[in-house]
Amino acid sequence: MRLSKRLASALSLVVPNTRIADIGTDHGYIPAIACANGISPKAIAVDIAPGPLAAAKEHIAQLELLDRVSCRLGNGLQCIQPGEVDGIVFCGMGGLLICQLLSEAPAVCSTLSYLIIQPMRDISHVRRYIYEMDWHIEEERxxxxxxxxxxxxxxxxxxxxxxxxxxxEIGPVNWEKKDPLLPALICQLIEKYEVIRAGLQKRKFDATEPIKEVQAHIAVLEGIKWLYNCEK
Known part of the structure; x- marks a missing residue:
């Protein structure tokens, strides 16, 4: 079974000998491989949609792992009991939704040892929420x-x-270890704010203050990019 680079990166962060739940599991690749390769003794594959969960269950059955991977239909962490897993994996979901699902299950979160999160958008919101939870980021890829x-x-x-x-926005660990892809991320963020600025400039109402705010974001990111190049 061959994982995408994105999912393989998330899987590589699973702590050996810990139980995981994969939320929004789709085909169940992460829990299946984690158990098949001896990384996790047990895992839970969760999806809100019956179709993907059925596909995951069929795939897990083919690997003869149904005794170790539990497939559950449910919304987020609602079908997980406190203390049932050590880590939660979120891959391919929106950042705002991930934060909402975490906020709805404080009892489960209080028993977790780690989170692995690969948001598709609103990543700065996820990082902020992690610190508001009194958690912190230990690794980034x-x-x-x-x-x-x-x-x-x-x-x-x-x-x-x-x-x-x-x-x-760019990640504390990404910055600390000067990830080689960090300049690409910074440029991507600058482009996003430039699009926002262009949209504001076309508005008929006075957008002076919002434009100043966006320009300030761009200036900070340009400065961070310059520092990255200086420190490399």
Missing amino acids: LVFEDKHLYEVIYAVPGHRAPLEEWQY
């Missing part, structure tokens, strides 16, 4: 695949000081 740049976050419990505003 950038993965380029099929012309897309993906971010993978590994977070653990423990209070840390809030990040600088720009760190929520």
